[in-house]
Amino acid sequence: MIEVLGLVKRFGHVEVLSGISLSVEAGEVAAVIGPSGGGKSTFLRCINGLEAFDEGEVRVSGFTLGPRAHDARTLQAVRESVGFVFQQFNLFPHRTALGNCIEAPVHVLGEPRDVAAARAREMLCRVGLAGREDAYPKDLSGGQQQRVAIARALLMRPKAILFDEPTSALDPVMAAEVLGVMTDLAKQGQTMIVVTHSMHFARSVANAVHVFAGGRVVESGPPERVFSDPQHETTRAFLREAGVKGA
Numbered sequence: 001m002i003e004v005l006g007l008v009k010r011f012g013h014v015e016v017l018s019g020i021s022l023s024v025e026a027g028e029v030a031a032v033i034g035p036s037g038g039g040k041s042t043f044l045r046c047i048n049g050l051e052a053f054d055e056g057e058v059r060v061s062g063f064t065l066g067p068r069a070h071d072a073r074t075l076q077a078v079r080e081s082v083g084f085v086f087q088q089f090n091l092f093p094h095r096t097a098l099g100n101c102i103e104a105p106v107h108v109l110g111e112p113r114d115v116a117a118a119r120a121r122e123m124l125c126r127v128g129l130a131g132r133e134d135a136y137p138k139d140l141s142g143g144q145q146q147r148v149a150i151a152r153a154l155l156m157r158p159k160a161i162l163f164d165e166p167t168s169a170l171d172p173v174m175a176a177e178v179l180g181v182m183t184d185l186a187k188q189g190q191t192m193i194v195v196t197h198s199m200h201f202a203r204s205v206a207n208a209v210h211v212f213a214g215g216r217v218v219e220s221g222p223p224e225r226v227f228s229d230p231q232h233e234t235t236r237a238f239l240r241e242a243g244v245k246g247a
C-alpha cells in the first residue's frame with residue numbers, strides 16, 4: 001500500500017531524513033516512535049506530498065512520487081488516497097463540524113451536497129459526535145475537534161491515513177477517546193501510519209513499530225519484540241525515557 005525507498009530530505013545543508021525505507025501493507029497499522037527532531041513529521045509530510053524530497057521514492061497505491069517537483073496530477077492523486085490528521089486538528093474555524101466534513105467530498109470528489117451531508121452525519125456518529133454536527137470548532141473540546149478531523153479524513157475514503165501525534169495536544173481523557181476511535185479504525189482494517197507518544201497504542205494496536213532517530217529508522221519490528229527486547233541503544237534509551245518498563 002505504501003512503500004518508501006531510500007527517502008532523503010534536506011533543509012538547506014541539513015539532512016533530516018537520511019535514507020528511510022519502510023513499507024506498510026494494506027490493513028496494517030504502523031506506529032512511528034522516537035525522540036523529538038528525529039524526522040517523524042517530515043517523513044509523514046513527504047509521503048503525501050506536503051513536502052518535496054531530495055532522493056528516493058514514495059509509492060502510494062500505484063502512484064509514485066520521486067525527488068523534487070511532483071507533477072500536479074500525481075500529487076492530487078496521492079493526496080486523495082492518503083488522509084492526514086494533524087496534532088493541532090486544523091479544522092476550518094468558520095465552518096461547523098458538518099461543514100468541515102462535507103467541504104472536500106463536495107469540492108474535491110464532486111459529491112452532491114445532500115449525499116456528502118448524509119455520509120458526514122453517519123461518520124460523525126461513528127466517531128461519537130452524533131448531535132454535535134452544527135457545533136463550531138471553538139465550541140468543541142480538543143478531543144471532539146480531533147474526532148471531527150478524523151471523520152473528515154475518513155470521508156475522503158482514503159487508502160491510508162497518516163496521523164502526526166494526534167493526541168499530544170490533548171489531556172489524558174480526551175486522548176483516550178481519540179485513541180479509542182483510532183483503535184476501532186485499526187480493527188476495521190484501515191491502513192494507518194501513526195506517529196505517536198502513546199506507547200500503549202503502539203504496543204497494543206500497531207502491527208509494526210518503527211523507531212526514528214536522527215533521520216534514520218534505527219529499529220523496526222513487531223511491537224512485542226521492540227518493546228520487550230529492543231535491539232538498539234537508542235530504542236532502549238527512548239523507551240526508558242517514555243517510562244516503558246524493562247527497556
Ligand code: ADP
Pocket residue numbers: 011016035036037038039040041042043
Ligand atoms: P519530529 O517530528 O521527529 O520531531 P521533524 O520532522 O519535525 O521531527 O524535524 C526533523 C528535523 O528537521 C528537525 O531538526 C527540525 O528542526 C528540522 N526541520 C523540520 N522542518 C523544517 C523546515 N521547514 N525547515 C528547516 N528545518 C526543518
Ligand code: MG
Pocket residue numbers: 040041042165
Ligand atoms: Mg513531529
